[in-house]
Amino acid sequence: MIEPAAATWIAIIVVLAWPMVAFALYSTKPPAEATLWTILGGLLLLPATFAMKIPMIPALDKTSVPSLCAFVAYLFFVSRSSRTSSRFGSAELFAGLYVLGPVLTSVFNNDVIFVGTRILPGVGLYDGVSALLSQLIILIPFFIGRRLLQRSSDTEAILKVLAIAGLLYSIPMLIEIRMSPQLSNWIYGFFPSTGMAAEARYGGFRPVVFMANGLAAAFFMATSFLAATALWRARTAVTPVPPAAVSGYLAIVIVLCKSAGALTYTVLGGLLVRLVTPRVQLRIGALLVGVGLLYPVLRVTDLFPDHAVLEVSSLFSQERAESLRFRFDQENHLLDRAMQRPLLGWGRYGRSRVYDDDSGTDTSFTDGAWIITLGQFGLLGFLAQFSLLALPVFRALSAYKNAESEKDRIYLAALVTIIALTFVEQLPNSSISSWSWLLVGALLGRTEYLKANARRGRRFRDTTGVADARLRLLSDGR
Known part of the structure; x- marks a missing residue:
């Protein structure tokens, strides 16, 4: 994490000025659209791995600042009549565990x-409260998305904003593809990733722009492509350019990003969104999330066939097989460490990582969000976070039949596909963001809205039926 002293004054000014950007958005756009651009704009434009730390409050960075801006704006710009509420259920349970779990871990x-020569400090109640506030800020977009982005028009707005953002972001990405990933260094004074060498691929570089790394940037472009493809299928124009051309252009940019994972999501996800029926998309999305939940369980119980996977992988690429072997070895070491305190984890400050017994050197490489969460906050934290991510996808299966139109079904299925792929992406990488939580909350809110409308419709039909029966009785009596 880059401290303010190590960054340029531009990075500090941009982070502190984001509330003014948010105010301008909420003053000129509808609350739903302003929320989307506030959260997504912060993810794409604010400096990555940079945080301003102030005593007693969570760090100010590209996650917390847009989330807090959206929260304040929600209180002031969204009328009370537009705010919805819900009864306590599984979503509230998982969210509560996600927020309160770190307090138990710290205690x-x-x-x-x-x-060796390394000393890892203990964590206490103060650190637990700090972690609680951090977790709460992370979930702000989830709560806002659930309350504010419930209608079909809101889902359409999500897809439009995502597609337009991808088109706009492709310009700096193409610059970095042609030159090198230097925009963050030129503007903010530091490179956000572990080093430019990590972004070198196939005689060139992955573009990073202001994201955490090239993989995160490529995955964002893949989701933009899926959004554009859904709009293409629904015959909804985003720009004066034909929707098919927008999807084709974004696909070319993704190829230039040199990320095998993002390219896989683009090809498979694109085929799903463009060709497969929305109902089948929902089922495949639920299947992907189920696999994403099953993988950590199999790894924890040592039932995952990693040796068989390595043998199959070596048939296609020995280099990929070795990379996969290294990942499995690292996960095994981290799992051994995590299972020493399985329920609540080790807490923060690097306590869940693996160190050399003699020198104290950090020998672990953590990539997947699931293993990071499991090590820090234990099985309780893992189940809370990943169950909350998965819940809306499963809820969408039962809410689908209440969709208002074919276009609504296309939008709902596309959002499920994007979230399902985001879920799967947390196995090899850690790219969950405030934007991801906003989408998860929006999907949950949409499913709840559809079910509530269906219940109101049934009550209306029941009431109408009773009234008709009474009229018939009165007529017969006469």
């Missing part, structure tokens, strides 16, 4: 750890 991890 039970106040011991100091000595590894």
Whole structure:
């Protein structure tokens, strides 16, 4: 994480000025659209791996600042009549565990750890409260999306904003593809990733722009492509350019991003969104999320056939097989560490990582969000976070039949596909963001809205039927 002292004054000014950008958006656009651009704009434009730390409050960075801006704007710009509420259910349970779990983790991890020459401090109640506030800020977009982005027009707005943002972001990405990933260095004074060498691929570089790394930037473009493809299928124009041309252009940019994962999501996800019926898309999305939940369970219980996977992988590419073997080995070491405190984890400050016994050198490489969460906050934290991510996808299966039109079904299925792929992406990488939580909340809100409308429709039909029966009785009596 880059501290303010190590960054340029431009990075500090941009982060502190984002509330003014948010105010301008909410003053000129409808609350739903302004919320989308506030959260997504922060993800795409604010400096990555940069945080301003102030005592007693969570760090100010590209996650917390847009989320807090959206929260304040929600209170002031969204009328009370437009705000919805819901009864306590599984979503509230998972959200509560996600927010409160770190407090329990901190209380039970106040011991100091000595590894070689390294000293890892214990975490106490103060750190638990700090983690609680951080988790709460992370979930702000989820709560806002659930309350504010419930209608079909809101889902359409999500897809439009995502497609337009992809088109706009492709310009700096193409610059970095042609030159090198230097925009963050030129503007903010530092490179956000672990090093430019990590972004070198096939004689060139992955574009990073202001994202955490090239993989995150490529995955964002893949989701933009899926949004544009859904709009193409629904015959909804985003620009004066034909929708097919928009999808084709974004696909070319993704190829130039040199990310095998993003390219896989683009090809398979694109085929789903463009050709497969919305109902089947929902089922495949639920299947992907189920696999995403099953993989960590199999890894924890040592039932995953990693040796068989490596053998199959070596048939296609020995280099990929070795990379996969390294990932599995690292996960095994981190799992051994995590299972020493399985329920609540080790807490923050790097306590869940693996160190050399003699020198204290950090020997672990953590990529997947699932293993990071499992190590830090244990099985409780993992189940809370990933169950909350998965819940709307499963809810969409039952809400689908209440969709208002074919276009509504296309939008709903596309959003499910994007979230399902985001879920799967957390297995090899850690790219969950405030934008991801906003989409998850929007999908949950949409499913709840559809079910509530269906219930109101049934009550109306029941009431009408009773009234008709009474009229018939009165007529017969006469």
